[in-house]
Amino acid sequence: MIISVINHARAISDEQVQPVIRAINRQIAQDFAPYWSFGATLRLEGPVGTHPSTQTLSDMRGDAVLYLLDGANALGATGWHLANYRDIPYGFVFLGLCQQMKEAWSITLSHEALELVGDPMCNLLVEGVHPIDRRRHVLHLFEMCDAVQAENYAIDGVEVSNFVLPSYFSVGEQDGRRNDFLGRTYAGKSLQSFGMNPGGYLNIFDQKSGNWEQPIHENDATALLRKKLKSRVKAGRGYRRAHPDRS
Numbered sequence: 015m016i017i018s019v020i021n022h023a024r025a026i027s028d029e030q031v032q033p034v035i036r037a038i039n040r041q042i043a044q045d046f047a048p049y050w051s052f053g054a055t056l057r058l059e060g061p062v063g064t065h066p067s068t069q070t071l072s073d074m075r076g077d078a079v080l081y082l083l084d085g086a087n088a089l090g091a092t093g094w095h096l097a098n099y100r101d102i103p104y105g106f107v108f109l110g111l112c113q114q115m116k117e118a119w120s121i122t123l124s125h126e127a128l129e130l131v132g133d134p135m136c137n138l139l140v141e142g143v144h145p146i147d148r149r150r151h152v153l154h155l156f157e158m159c160d161a162v163q164a165e166n167y168a169i170d171g172v173e174v175s176n177f178v179l180p181s182y183f184s185v186g187e188q189d190g191r192r193n194d195f196l197g198r199t200y201a202g203k204s205l206q207s208f209g210m211n212p213g214g215y216l217n218i219f220d221q222k223s224g225n226w227e228q229p230i231h232e233n234d235a236t237a238l239l240r241k242k243l244k245s246r247v248k249a250g251r252g253y254r255r256a257h258p259d260r261s
Contacts, residue, residue, distance in 0.1 A: 015054035016076030017130055019123075020061050023082045025109050026119070031058055031082065034120045037172035038127055045195060046128060049179045054131045056080070078103040078130050080123065085110040103134035115240060121166045124174035128158040140183050142208035145216050146229050153219040154183075154208060161205065162194050164213020164236050182207055213237050 021031050035056045047053035059075050085108055105126040112119040132138075138156035143149075145161075158177045165176035182193040184207055193205040205211050210229075213236040218227050230237035 015078065015131065015134075017054050017056045017127060018059045018076040018079045019056050019082065020059055020079060021082045022061050023084045023109050025084055026082065028058060033170065034123060034172050037120070037169040038124050038174060040169050041124060041174045042127070042131065046131070046177060049195070050132075052131065054078075054127070056127055078105075078134055080104065080126055080130065081106045082119070082123070083108050103130055103136075105130055118166075118173045121173050121175050124166075125159045125163075128175065128177050132156055132158040139219065142183065142185070144218065144229070145206075145209050146231075148208075150220070152227075153221065155217040156183075157217065160216055161210040161214045162196070163215060163240065165194075165196055165198060165211060167196060178205070213240075215240065 019031065019035055021028055035058055039056055042053045042055070054077075057076070079102065081104065083106060107119055107122045107126055109119050112122050133156045136155075139153040140156055141151065142154050144152050159175045161178055161182065162176040166173045167176065168174070176194055176196045178194045179192055181188075181191050182205065187207060193207060193209075194211075197204055198211065200212055208216075210216055210231065212231055212234055215228055215230045215237045218229065219225075220227060
């Protein structure tokens with residue numbers, strides 16, 4: 015899978031983008047693929063015009079595209095990997111929104127790239143338990159990073175996103191099993207299957223109620239801020255799922 019990165023942002027140059035792409039390609043090849051056995055390669059391509067067209071994607075060369083843009087949500091679709099009229103998956107990284115979230119844009123690009131690799135058409139669901147009320151069975155979006163959203167690490171000095179491992183989507187826990195790449199612990203406990211670490215959130219569908227939910231840990235200020243910002247700019251998969259009329 016080839017993911018084209020198109021830089022329409024004025025705040026960063028192509029020269030600044032290249033080392034970030036190099037680090038994320040290392041992440042996918044050396045960290046992600048050994049666990050998931052699939053991957054992709056990002057490459058920087060030149061923009062056509064001054065603004066992307068999500069209907070024609072005339073500046074895309076490859077299997078999917080990620081746009082880098084200034085502002086917070088110029089197209090109303092941050093992180094939402096919709097297919098365009100040519101059925102080509104795409105996503106966005108808005109530098110303004112990253113700044114509001116106090117997050118390096120390289121982390122968001124890493125996050126969005128891994129989401130495109132895992133579920134390019136944004137239509138995969140996994141049956142599992144509710145992250146808080148684990149007696150409830152719900153459907154989870156097949157997300158690679160949301161459960162560990164607030165965690166990151168560095169490759170060649172470039173910050174990239176943590177991600178979950180295949181065992182995260184399995185029922186039950188086993189001794190010694192790793193559910194995310196970094197494996198950080200909180201109060202002596204590592205990430206549960208279908209759970210979330212502090213700062214993380216999930217997008218789930220309750221079949222009984224027919225509602226989409228985006229649970230976070232109680233009093234989690236980091237996750238709450240992210241939810242508020244994305245809701246304010248009408249962004250993210252959870253918001254877009256819950257408001258299909260805005261697609």
